[in-house]
Amino acid sequence: MKELFISGLQVYIPDRCVSVQEYARWRLPEEEELGNPLVWMFDYYGIPFRHGYEDQISPKTGEGGGIPIFGEPVSDVLIQYIREKAPETASQADYVCYCHETVEPSRTMVPALKMKKLLGMHRTVPFSIGHQGSLSPVSAMEMSHALLAAGDSKRLLLTVADSTLLPFSRIRPVSYVLGDALAIMWLGTAEGKYQVKHYAYATLNIERSWKQPWDSESIREAEIRCIQSLEKLLQTIKHPVDGVILPHLSTCFLMEAGAMAASYGWPVLARNGWGCINLLGSDPFVTLSGLEQEERTFSGQMLLLIFASVHHGAAILLLRKM
Secondary structure (H helix, E strand, O other), X not given: OOOEEEEEEEEEOOOOEEOHHHHXXXXXXXXHHHOOHHHHHHHHHOOOOOOOOHHHOOXXXXXXXXXXXXXXXXXXXXXXXXXXXXXXXXXXXXXXXXXXXXXXXXXXXXXXXXXXXXXXXXXXXXXXXXXXXXXXXXXXXHHHHHHHHHXXXXXXXXXXXXXXXXXXXXXXXXXXXXXXXXXXXXXXXXXXXXXXXXXXXXXXXXXXXXXXXXOHXXXXXXXXXXXXXXXXHHOOOOOOOXXXXXXXXXXXXXXXXXXXXXXXXXXXXXXXXXXXXXXXXXXXXXXXXXXHHOOOOOOOOEEEEEEEEOOOEEEEEEEEEO
């Protein structure tokens, strides 16, 4: 099978930040509730809306300005970002993949088709990967590898975009607050900045209704199962590892996953900024981009990116910097 490479990685975190205290007071205006499909879903299934758990949030969450929040649909932010950063190359993509953990109340076009139409990607095949939490970028790597290696297609634009909208809450017990972010990158089989050496994921079978609220005990139980899944995934790695990038789920998860990496003799590469914010599917890429800007990466370095979601499990992506 052909090799897979990543190039042109760029990440974006909104400048707009809201304090935890201010966000805890947010409610949807009544006029927005009437036309919001997400609210209809909550009403239909009888799911109560609440923030809660503000007292369990780390005081460090406010460092850096608070919670980064897009003030508009994330698909619109993503399309504008691509227009600014890759206006000419976007239309040359053979495929475009939209990875997401969160949803937006679209009543017309889904984001992948919206990108194709508004970015003039007439020859591009769009598809989306969701319902896997923060693991969707790793699933995208697997699917993209198969697509690009099988035929004459040369370039795939991979996007990861998330914004948590009401009536969903960004605040969870014993977890870091959810922030908004996006990442874009090109995948190909010819050359790139990073060579994909290995990817794998282990999904969880959580026997609970998605309508049930998550309390501290259930989240800790799910995190422990994520750690157990991660331990099995690390055993599949056959290459040396020079650095590990962890997802920012919670303080406990970072400590336990970091201890596991240390047991293999692998150093954890921490990012500067947004330490107590979970940036969902973009989170490891934000850290990787920061390491690049700080010149903390080098040619030949093997970097292990870990993805995790209490709802879905864990995944790994091993990259070699060219």
